[in-house]
Amino acid sequence: QKEVEQDPGPLSVPEGAIVSLNCTYSNSAFQYFMWYRQYSRKGPELLMYTYSSGNKEDGRFTAQVDKSSKYISLFIRDSQPSDSATYLCAMSLNQAGTALIFGKGTTLSVSS
Amino acid sequence: GAVVSQHPSRVICKSGTSVKIECRSLDFQATTMFWYRQFPKQSLMLMATSNEGSKATYEQGVEKDKFLINHASLTLSTLTVTSAHPEDSSFYICSAAVTGGRNEQFFGPGTRLTVL
Numbered sequence A: 001q002k003e004v005e006q007d008p009g010p011l012s013v014p015e016g017a018i019v020s021l022n023c024t025y026s027n028s029a030f031q032y033f034m035w036y037r038q039y040s041r042k043g044p045e046l047l048m049y050t051y052s053s054g055n056k057e058d059g060r061f062t063a064q065v066d067k068s069s070k071y072i073s074l075f076i077r078d079s080q081p082s083d084s085a086t087y088l089c090a091m092s093l094n095q096a097g098t099a100l101i102f103g104k105g106t107t108l109s110v111s112s
Numbered sequence B: 001g002a003v004v005s006q007h008p009s010r011v012i013c014k015s016g017t018s019v020k021i022e023c024r025s026l027d028f029q030a031t032t033m034f035w036y037r038q039f040p041k042q043s044l045m046l047m048a049t050s051n052e053g054s055k056a057t058y059e060q061g062v063e064k065d066k067f068l069i070n071h072a073s074l075t076l077s078t079l080t081v082t083s084a085h086p087e088d089s090s091f092y093i094c095s096a097a098v099t100g101g102r103n104e105q106f107f108g109p110g111t112r113l114t115v116l
Helices: none
Strands: A011-014 A019-025 A032-038 A045-051 A054-058 A061-066 A071-076 A085-092 A106-111 B004-007 B010-013 B019-025 B032-038 B044-051 B067-073 B076-081 B090-097 B105-107 B111-115
Touching (some): A045 A061, A045 B105, B004 B090, B010 B019, B032 B076, B076 B090
Parallel strands (some): B010 B111
Antiparallel strands (some): A019 A071, A054 A061
């Protein structure tokens, strides 16, 4: 079993839809959870950062972490064509200086 | 803020040659930089962790003599792919962790290496 599992998709939705992206993980010691967005042939861009369990909202994006289920989610409301990208979940054990463990990424396509 | 640059963005080289990739944190100091490799439709795979002023820590299966990493200052780390072969063709991405902060890593735009 891989440390971080993420359905690669692709996921296609119409503009305005609510998108749900998910990752599961096996290591209960992970404490920091992140979502990155990566456009084709570009470096990942940090979208959301969460420590431990709970929800975090930023504009149209909401990140949820359920440590008891080892499950994290990213919701995108009112999706736009510009949201079309690959979304990578990532997590780490502890504080700064620790390498991130990435999911495989989910490719999202939002059609207008 | 928190901008990371990489140079070059794209490089094509002949088999057997060496290629150097630079990673710079432009507006912050990064005690730790990471080097990742990403193959098409795959996730980022950590190659090595680089701390300023010390030897890099390589992940299992990554040849340290082939992928030379130098982290000479708090804003610059370099990755040199020595004696490159076609199987080394990939997208190489660096990230920098903010010194003293939470584990928030900022990624460079990546370098696409093609070895002929």
